[in-house]
Amino acid sequence: MTALVTGANKGIGYEIAAGLGRLGWRVGVGARDDGRRAAAVERLQADGIDAFGVPLDVTSDDSVAAAARLLEDREGRLDALVNNAGITGGMPQDPTTVDVDVVRRVLETNVIGVLRVTNAVLPMLRRSAHPRIVAMSSGVGSLTRQSASDDPLSVGPVAVAYSPSKTMLNAVVVQYAKELAGTGVLVNAACPGYVATDLNGHRGVRTPEQGAAVAIRLATLPDDGPSGGYFEDAGPIPW
Secondary structure: OOOOOOOOHHHHHHHHHHHHHHOOOEEEEEEHHHHHHHHHHHHHHOHHHEEEEOOOOOOHHHHHHHHHHHHHHOOOOEEEEEEEEOOOOOOEEEEOOOHHHHHHHHHHHHHHHHHHHHHHHHHHHHHOOEEEEEEEHHHHHHHHHHHOOOOHHHHOEEOOOHHHHHHHHHHHHHHHHOOOOOOEEEEEEEEEOEEEEEEEEOOOOOHHHHHHHHHHHHHHHOOOOOOOOOOOOOOOOOO
8 A cells, every 4th residue: 555645754744654654554755855855764764664755845736746747657556645734824824914925825735735736646546446535634724613712722823824724625625525425535634633843833732643643544444434524533523
């Protein structure tokens, strides 16, 4: 079984790659920085994981197309895609003062990037016996939680670029699940929880390995597993 994990050179993405590798998967480490990607692959291989590098900038049509060709030519297959690459866009993101270019940049990575990569590798996934697509979302993408809670661990700060990007990502997952229903391709959104990563200045309360667990579970679902869902470790998240 072969997987591609985007943004896999560090943090949650790295641990998703490591976790799948420990289950016996061959894992493509997608990352745009050549040095960091090579270092991550070397580290994974040193731990006995069958990993290989995939140069990949999810914001670039050319880069994504090249990555898809590399996978087709070198591997000839893909069984799971974990869309993990994402950015916050920096803070503050108050809606009354935000630079709209920040919103565009966040959406380009967190939403359009997922569409770009997924569509590029979907022909390979369709050939898999057990194809899975996972989109790394966030609990802050839940409109239910955003409107009903003031718990900062649930809703985060006011963030008119980042939080809505995850809400839109969730909606994109639902649309993929609807279109691909009956094809065997299972598509779900995963929330890793508040993980200590570069994204939040390492203020999170969970480890990257803990945050990776839900994505690994969704990438390895049985054929009768859910599709079009939004999950954290405890179970489904309200939209």
